[in-house]
Amino acid sequence: MVHRLRPVGIDFVETAPVRLVFAREIAAAPGPVFHALAEDVPGWRSWFAAVTLARSLDDGARREIRLRGGTRLEETVLTAKASELYVYRADATNIPGARALVEEWRLTPAGGGTRVRWTFAAAGTAPFRLAVRSGRAGMGRAFRQAVTTLDERLTGRNA
Secondary structure (H helix, E strand, C coil): CCEECCCCCCCHHHHCCEEEEEEEEECCCHHHHHHHHHHCHHHHHHHCCCEEEEEEEHHHCEEEEEECCCCEEEEEEEEEECCCEEEEEEEEECCCCEEEEEEEEEEEEECCEEEEEEEEEEEECHHHHHHHHHCHHHHHHHHHHHHHHHHHHHHCCCC
């Protein structure tokens, strides 16, 4: 069953009760990385293994995402600043106990490539918060694999 989440803003990334932050440097330039994140939403399936469906809605203002294991998300894009920042909020999900979710992808030029930083900001019931914190290692692994695959795809070489 899908339930509505609290409509938080971009500032929630800094104030959320649970914040998981992951970063990795890759060889691809910020422009193509931003394009893959914000403009080629259906392409997420090809580089982020957890994503089974990614669809842009309302001319890119919203997204529909499905993940392995059955998680479903309806999202609103909060900001898309070319080659720098992509932030979206989950408006509805089937994740038990979730009350608010925002994800931020920040891109910074680094060593001829890009430093990709992903922040997962969340609020919810105590069991939900515990589950998110307990899943940190797995989320970190998924992030590293995803950006490595994206880098290989964008640069045409093994990272």
